[in-house]
Amino acid sequence: MEKQPEVIRDKACMRAWSRRLRFEEGKEKRSLALVPTMGFLHEGHLSLIREARAYADLTVVSIYVNPGQFSPSEDLASYPSDLRGDLRKLSEVGGVDAVFCPGNLYDYGSSDGVVNEGVFAAPTVPAEEAKASSCLEDGGSGHESWIRVESLERGLCGKSRPVFFRGVATVVAKLFNIVEPDVAIFGKKDYQQWRLICRMVRDLDFAVKIIGSEIVREVDGLAMSSRNVRLLHGERDKALSIYKALSEAKSAGLNGQSTCQEIKDLVVQTVSKAGGKIDYAEQAGSAYRSG
């Protein structure tokens, strides 16, 4: 029977756990891999965890439905969740050392940031000084720092999800600073997200190696996703048309007889014919470009 992963809910405890395990006295420094998830785990997530174990001595899985990446019109309230089931799956897959399930990561209580929370407890600013605030600060002490990856966040999924990528970049930075991993694993199903995280890590000099992990599909070819559970019978066929269209596009590209525009039209046609609604279909800059 596999050892149960430790379940950690507090961010200060999470960082302390990470530091204790990575720098255990009398032992060589151990590396740590983080697999960030929003829970409702499926085989795709489990493949990320298996990948993590190949890269590091310790594996932490985070489960956090990040409100920062949902706009008001999106499905934050109905995002599927099943923490008990997730913990059971994580025990079964084995090799997970800790599961980080924080409460609201954007709730700083009454802290205005001047006295740093977390590893340090004692206030360093006299109370009357901490209260003096510029007119700008009268706006409140809510979360207001966002990481923008200004080119990669635009276009593709960014067109229809205006706050998605700034929310993802910001929460990933927060998780990196809390968990302090050496490696983090992201699925290439969310390709734009993976590229954007790589760019953020490079641009902000995070000491984290980013691994992009291959898509895991159902037997019929549908990419695994927590949201698939919401597909009704007829919708599943529509969703499948994406994979079908991309496979056709790949064949056409490799065949070399079609232009970019023709391949794009083919994708639109295949998805539309199945009753799918297309947000965007764009060709990559250099891949699959033919004469």
Place this chain on the structure above:
Amino acid sequence: MEKQPEVIRDKACMRAWSRRLRFEEGKEKRSLALVPTMGFLHEGHLSLIREARAYADLTVVSIYVNPGQFSPSEDLASYPSDLRGDLRKLSEVGGVDAVFCPGNLYDYGSSDGVVNEGVFAAPTVPAEEAKASSCLEDGGSGHESWIRVESLERGLCGKSRPVFFRGVATVVAKLFNIVEPDVAIFGKKDYQQWRLICRMVRDLDFAVKIIGSEIVREVDGLAMSSRNVRLLHGERDKALSIYKALSEAKSAGLNGQSTCQEIKDLVVQTVSKAGGKIDYAEQAGSAYRSG
């Protein structure tokens, strides 16, 4: 004779040095304080360094004129510098373990971020895959990730320096990720900057304690600044009027007989009379507010 601080120019070497010294084998973990500067050091900087030593076992001073915080109309090209003089002063003040003087921190060579640089060297993505780029990525592989502290970056100095605070927040995050300090010291001369860094650290969960250090003034009251060297004889009096005006404002506020507006007018009057040009004069939200 004080030990000479180590001079480090490469970011990978800087991080390796920090990790080696903080986690020296057989020794207890040592804490590290960072004092970020743009060089041309004066007594104000040296006071930050003395403060740093009270908070940590190791002190690193960074010297980097950050292009990311200057707009094209600002004085990046003429910002004063004297690295040799700075290193001499840092030796004399004592207790500085390393000086980090990097080259261009925004130059990533041909890396597009997909293969992480720094502590990891080996590529993890097959070459042909790394070359595939979305149309979005055709824009190039330049720096594009910026941290925005959306309320605190507006107003006050933000009004006349549009990219200043995003540049400061971003380079400080980079320095934190490279040097990995436990504590960082900022001067309160740049009050808005200090508050903004505190907010960023809170919002992004950086494991760094931020210390705000008191302003150091010349005998006549002028706040020390690297840019003071550019004041001609007549301009020094104009600059001094800022301190004079703020001192008068403080007295008037403590006296309790003036309204906020009257105090603000007093400041504008005193500076204008001395021939100074005012960018802004604003009252704090709660401090010095009288009946």
